[in-house]
Amino acid sequence: MRKSQAERVHNPFVGFSFQMTQTTKKCDSGVGGAAKSKLIVVYHRDFASHGYPPLKDRVEPCFNHIKETGILSRENVQIVEPQPVLDELLYLVHTKRHVADVKASGYFEVAARSAGGVVTAAQMIVGGAADNAFCFVGAAGHHASREGYWGFCFLNDICIAIKHLRTGGFSEKVAIIDIDPHYGDGTRDIIGEDPSILHINFHSGSPRGERHSDEMNNLDICLPFDATDEVFISYARMAVDEAHKFSPGIVFVVFGYDSHESDYGAFRLSDEAYPRFAQAVGLRFPRGVCYVLSGGSGVENGKRAIAGVLSYLS
Ligand SMILES: [Zn+2]
16 A cells, blocks of 8 residues: 655665665556656755755755645655665765765765665665655766766766666666756766666757767767757657667656756756656656756746656656
């Protein structure tokens, strides 16, 4: 029986020693959207109190807004409070020097807890305990490489989650759709040579990237700085189709809403772009999708963008 929406679940993430359940499931194709599927929303109060400014300032108001909309009260929605990942798991993705640098930055704990949230969400999805997930975080991940960090990104949460799944025996393909308008250079550095991972990377012409490789399943989608909803959605549909052809066992979405017309990143998207994107993903992948919050500092933009996605997912 599904847990009540009012029940806050403390998920005892135990790092890389976690044992996967035997039940793994491929993302289903087909139509019908994600309605009534089991959605988990990862959140911890430390993301707002200890996160990287200005990103931390959006977290609590956005989460509270989602609560006020009633989305979190739906029967099929469950809140998960994550634990920080263990160092042993971090060392499978980042160098010891990098981890030491992050520990010295003052943001290690919130970054490790943010990564723990993505790890927990991913393991719940592939283990069959959840259909989809949305992860609030206190620090972003896609600029964190094996031995470097910048742009509010300290630990590469999604790469850590993938490594966790692999360590637990998950052998299916993985797709990452990064719609943050800044280039996901850290992710590409870590998994760019792995043919079992499709990395689709929206960006706005930053010189940091463009290491495109069909063989390695890297797809860079460079849109103009003033890309509108129509441009973005048309490429998003193409990206989702590519991901669907790849037949992944789980899809991660790097959800940066700094692409909003009134936020700090490139692209000029309206509020409607985000639920439309979620719908484009959901039509191909009604389940098996893990959204991870990325860039975006505008509180009001965030409320509407996240609510739009969660309304669709729930
Ligand atoms: Zn960004």
